[in-house]
Amino acid sequence: MNVIVTGGCGFVGSSLCLYLKNKIKKIKILSLDNLSKEYSRRNQKILKKNNIENKIINVGNFNQMKNIKFKADVIIDCSANPSVEASKRNMTKIIESNFLSTVNILEKTSHDKSKLIFLSSSRVYPINDSYARFKKYLNTGKLSSYDENDNTDGPKTMYGFTKFSSEELIKEYKYSNNIDYIINRCGLISGPGQFGKVEQGLVSLWMWKHINNSKLKFIGHKGSGKQIRDVLFIEDLCRLILIQIKEFNNLKNNLFCIGGGKKNIIDLVKLTEICSKISKKNIIISKVKKTSNYDIPYYVSSIDKINKFSGWKPKKNLIEGLKELFEWMTKNKKQISRYFQ
Numbered sequence: 001m002n003v004i005v006t007g008g009c010g011f012v013g014s015s016l017c018l019y020l021k022n023k024i025k026k027i028k029i030l031s032l033d034n035l036s037k038e039y040s041r042r043n044q045k046i047l048k049k050n051n052i053e054n055k056i057i058n059v060g061n062f063n064q065m066k067n068i069k070f071k072a073d074v075i076i077d078c079s080a081n082p083s084v085e086a087s088k089r090n091m092t093k094i095i096e097s098n099f100l101s102t103v104n105i106l107e108k109t110s111h112d113k114s115k116l117i118f119l120s121s122s123r124v125y126p127i128n129d130s131y132a133r134f135k136k137y138l139n140t141g142k143l144s145s146y147d148e149n150d151n152t153d154g155p156k157t158m159y160g161f162t163k164f165s166s167e168e169l170i171k172e173y174k175y176s177n178n179i180d181y182i183i184n185r186c187g188l189i190s191g192p193g194q195f196g197k198v199e200q201g202l203v204s205l206w207m208w209k210h211i212n213n214s215k216l217k218f219i220g221h222k223g224s225g226k227q228i229r230d231v232l233f234i235e236d237l238c239r240l241i242l243i244q245i246k247e248f249n250n251l252k253n254n255l256f257c258i259g260g261g262k263k264n265i266i267d268l269v270k271l272t273e274i275c276s277k278i279s280k281k282n283i284i285i286s287k288v289k290k291t292s293n294y295d296i297p298y299y300v301s302s303i304d305k306i307n308k309f310s311g312w313k314p315k316k317n318l319i320e321g322l323k324e325l326f327e328w329m330t331k332n333k334k335q336i337s338r339y340f341q
């Protein structure tokens with residue numbers, strides 16, 4: 001089986017390449033990645049050691065993509081800049097890396113008759129809806145989860161807009177060019193291999209700062225640390241994508257919400273408690289009351305549809321996932337410290 005993973009040198013892409021290489025006999029994987037993240041070069045080396053080639057190209061550039069002659073049975077799109085704040089600073093760049101890349105991937109999918117698995121984002125939902133759900137949660141203690149049919153109309157950040165536009169374009173290509181796809185609308189993902197920063201990769205950043213006895217901040221939402229997310233650990237996502245490759249025909253042409261679900265929700269206060277317990281460190285956390293207009297206080301995924309279609313649900317709970325992250329970080333501390341802020 002031939003597989004292309006775009007963004008194969010990123011956090012999700014590299015984990016996926018290594019996982020699939022290990023699980024599928026006679027698989028040939030080609031990663032397409034322009035090494036735009038500091039850690040992408042490190043991941044490229046790891047892929048090479050595992051006989052996975054990375055071609056350094058900009059997936060958002062039509063001519064560069066046209067030169068890729070490798071025909072894939074499956075194309076998995078993991079190339080994007082997933083930072084919401086970065087998408088505010090450089091809107092045209094984000095359109096190229098997150099949307100034009102989808103255009104070019106769809107052209108290749110259509111030309112080579114490949115199957116497409118696309119990683120979308122929970123940030124396709126409007127910002128104001130998150131605030132409404134957060135308020136309700138604080139008032140009643142009741143959790144509501146986002147599903148595939150929830151409203152996507154309204155400002156959602158430039159990042160969310162590019163992911164939503166990509167989703168829509170994929171459906172358009174299905175209609176016009178009869179491609180087959182699976183869209184995974186993912187919530188927060190974490191785990192070994194993630195180099196968290198304030199802007200992206202919060203769970204990983206939290207654990208790293210604990211291990212290193214550094215300071216952290218509860219940013220936004222009055223500095224309460226009550227903002228909520230569900231966490232999906234990377235191994236569970238890789239396991240899902242393997243299922244989707246194997247059972248593509250049963251799952252195709254569907255959009256699924258993917259995440260840790262209600263059982264794996266966490267706020268920053270609870271995350272601090274767990275990181276503190278695992279690392280045996282108590283660190284100073286200050287409060288920043290001002291909230292970015294791109295931030296949201298609440299997101300929890302409904303994973304009912306994917307569970308109904310495939311039987312998949314996350315196996316790793318929060319404690320197991322965070323312990324695994326801690327072990328990876330402490331074991332590789334010296335080599336990886338340069339990739340954290």
Ligand SMILES: NC(=O)c1ccc[n+]([C@@H]2O[C@H](COP(=O)([O-])OP(=O)(O)OC[C@H]3O[C@@H](n4cnc5c(N)ncnc54)[C@H](O)[C@@H]3O)[C@@H](O)[C@H]2O)c1
Pocket residue numbers: 006007008009010011012013032033034035036037040057058059060077078079080081082096097098101119120121122163186187188189190
């Ligand atoms: N990490 C999360 O919590 C999360 C949550 C929801 C969705 N996603 C989605 O998952 C995918 C992977 O995210 P990640 O966390 O691995 O991000 P990442 O930044 O770690 O990896 C992205 C990789 O894509 C590459 N890339 C970016 N633009 C490119 C371009 N134009 N051409 C070639 N390569 C390019 C980068 O160099 C990087 O190696 C993204 O599509 C993202 O939107 C991630």
